[in-house]
Amino acid sequence: MELGIVLTILSPYLTAIPALAAFFKILAGKIPVYNNPLNDGLLVLFAISLISGTLSRSFLSALSSLVILLYFCITNYLQHKITDEHKAGAFLQKVWLYSLPTAVLGIVEKMASYYFDLTWIADFYLNEPITYVYRIYSTYGNPNIAGAWFAAMVLVGLHFFEAGRFQKKLYYFTGLALYLVALFFTGSRGATMALEAAFLIYAVFTKNRVVRLLLLSTIVLIAVLAFFSPELHTSHQLNARSHIWVKSFNIFKESPLLGGGTFGVSTRINKLHAHNIWLSFLALYGTAGLAAYLWLRAYVYRCLALLYRQKLSLFPLLAAVQGLIVVHGIVDFIMMSPQGGVLVLAAAAVAAGLARSLEPELQKT
Numbered sequence: 001m002e003l004g005i006v007l008t009i010l011s012p013y014l015t016a017i018p019a020l021a022a023f024f025k026i027l028a029g030k031i032p033v034y035n036n037p038l039n040d041g042l043l044v045l046f047a048i049s050l051i052s053g054t055l056s057r058s059f060l061s062a063l064s065s066l067v068i069l070l071y072f073c074i075t076n077y078l079q080h081k082i083t084d085e086h087k088a089g090a091f092l093q094k095v096w097l098y099s100l101p102t103a104v105l106g107i108v109e110k111m112a113s114y115y116f117d118l119t120w121i122a123d124f125y126l127n128e129p130i131t132y133v134y135r136i137y138s139t140y141g142n143p144n145i146a147g148a149w150f151a152a153m154v155l156v157g158l159h160f161f162e163a164g165r166f167q168k169k170l171y172y173f174t175g176l177a178l179y180l181v182a183l184f185f186t187g188s189r190g191a192t193m194a195l196e197a198a199f200l201i202y203a204v205f206t207k208n209r210v211v212r213l214l215l216l217s218t219i220v221l222i223a224v225l226a227f228f229s230p231e232l233h234t235s236h237q238l239n240a241r242s243h244i245w246v247k248s249f250n251i252f253k254e255s256p257l258l259g260g261g262t263f264g265v266s267t268r269i270n271k272l273h274a275h276n277i278w279l280s281f282l283a284l285y286g287t288a289g290l291a292a293y294l295w296l297r298a299y300v301y302r303c304l305a306l307l308y309r310q311k312l313s314l315f316p317l318l319a320a321v322q323g324l325i326v327v328h329g330i331v332d333f334i335m336m337s338p339q340g341g342v343l344v345l346a347a348a349a350v351a352a353g354l355a356r357s358l359e360p361e362l363q364k365t
Contacts, residue, residue, distance in 0.1 A: 001081060001091070005098050008342055012125075012141040015338035019070035022077035031080050038352050039079075041296030042072040042345075048289045053261040061261030071341050075349045082353035085312055091350070092317075096156045100175055103150060103182035106138035110185040135187035145337045147188025148328055151195040152321055152343060154179045158202065159317040162211045194328035198320040205308075205316035241275045241331055248274035248283040259286035273336045277329030280336070300348045303355035310358055314350075321347045 004018030025031045033039065046068040053061030082088045112118065113134040125141040135143035154176060161172035183191060203215040247269045251260045265283050266272050274280040281290040304322065307315045325344055334340030 002094060002098075005095055008339060009095075009099050009102060010139055012145075012338045015342060016070060019074050022073040023070065026073060026076060031077060033076055034079050034352075034356065036352065036356070037299035038296045038348055039072060039076055041292045041299070042068060042075060044292040044295075045285065045289060046072065048258060048285050048292060049262055052255075052258040052264075052285055052289070055258060056255075056261040056264060058261045058263055058267070061263045064262040067338065067341070071345050074342060075345045075352075078346055078349035079353040079356060082350055083357045085314055085354065088314055088350050088354055092156050092314075093160060095346075096153055096160065096175070099149065099153050100178065102138045102140070102146075103153070103175075103178045106136040106146060106150075106182040106185055107178065109136045109138060110134065133187065136182065136185045138182070140337070140339055142337055143186040144188045144190060144332050145334055145340045147183055147186035147191030148194070148324070148332075148334050148340060149343060150179045150183040150186065151188075151191045151198070151324055151328075152347070154183065154195060155198055155202065155317055155320050155324065158211075158215075159314070162206065162208055163313065188332075190328045190331040191324075193331075194324045194326075197327040198324040201323040202316050202320040205319055244269065244271055244275050245279055247271075248276075248279050252279070252282040252286065255286055257286045258288055259284045273333040275332055277333050277335070280333040296348070300351055303351040306355045306359055307351065312354065314354070318347065318351050322351075 004021065007014040007017050022031070026033060046065055049065035049068055050062055053059075053063070053065060078091075082091060109118065109121075113136075118134060121137050125137065136146060137143060138146050140146035140149055157172050157176045157179060161169055161176060164172055183195070199215045203211075206215075248265055248271075251264055251268055254260065255264075259281075260268065260283060262284055263272075265274055265280070274283050278290060281293050285292075300322065304315070304319055307318065325347065328334065335344055
């Protein structure tokens with residue numbers, strides 16, 4: 001598992017390696033396929049994406065359906081491995097620790113951007129030309145994906161800061177500071193706004209009054225710092241998003257049932273997605289695709305409700321991460337990136353794996 005985590009963090013292109021390893025283990029019968037709406041929803045999305053791409057006569061869209069199948073393999077694998085809170089905590093701790101060098105790399109990247117032309121990084125990842133204050137990529141291929149990842153790691157670090165022994169608190173506090181600085185340098189308004197919402201969710205569910213007060217103070221501090229941050233001031237404007245939303249909805253109206261395929265938005269309006277998770281599903285995969293996504297999301301919330309009733313210590317973290325994903329989804333669609341998709345679905349898989357160990361009817365395979 002450690003190698004898979006490292007490869008996923010190192011590059012969006014390397015994410016396929018652990019996914020393929022999980023695929024072959026499933027194919028060989030070494031890992032059972034769990035029959036639940038999270039896995040079934042991904043398989044349905046795979047079928048819808050394949051059919052939509054085929055009907056749109058887009059070979060690339062049809063081929064990209066395999067990415068959803070690889071998402072399914074990773075999600076199923078994590079559900080198999082994470083069967084109790086100790087294993088979930090160990091997994092999250094490894095992700096947090098192995099991601100820390102990428103935050104440091106991002107900070108170094110930002111410092112270097114003051115002295116060197118780093119636009120080649122944007123060209124390498126086939127992104128848009130840089131016409132604003134430089135926003136870091138680190139190893140994530142896109143500033144918004146990097147922002148989402150760093151924001152999630154802030155939440156994971158917060159959990160371990162709260163739960164860790166006194167001797168470890170300085171260690172986690174230092175990591176939290178590095179992740180927060182890296183988040184600001186991504187210039188991702190969506191990730192910053194989502195982290196604020198996630199902090200509120202964490203504050204509601206944590207029983208630690210000191211942490212709650214710290215979170216509320218941090219929310220105010222982040223808002224003040226964001227106001228003065230040039231990266232956040234000069235990143236994409238919300239009104240630019242609204243034009244993309246309108247054009248993407250028009251694509252949906254042309255193919256309301258199955259959408260225009262994975263690259264349907266790209267070919268029509270020269271944008272990879274609709275910069276909104278629900279509109280993206282409608283434009284790419286139609287009503288059927290959005291319904292499949294909402295089905296699997298509803299299952300994740302059902303799992304979270306079970307974890308809340310069982311009073312698991314990881315619940316505030318898992319609930320906050322889901323809040324982060326939902327709020328960030330208002331202005332972005334990080335599942336179009338391999339690392340973003342793994343982030344979203346790994347968070348769901350951890351909740352599903354824990355719930356499966358607690359509720360007998362979720363044990364079906």
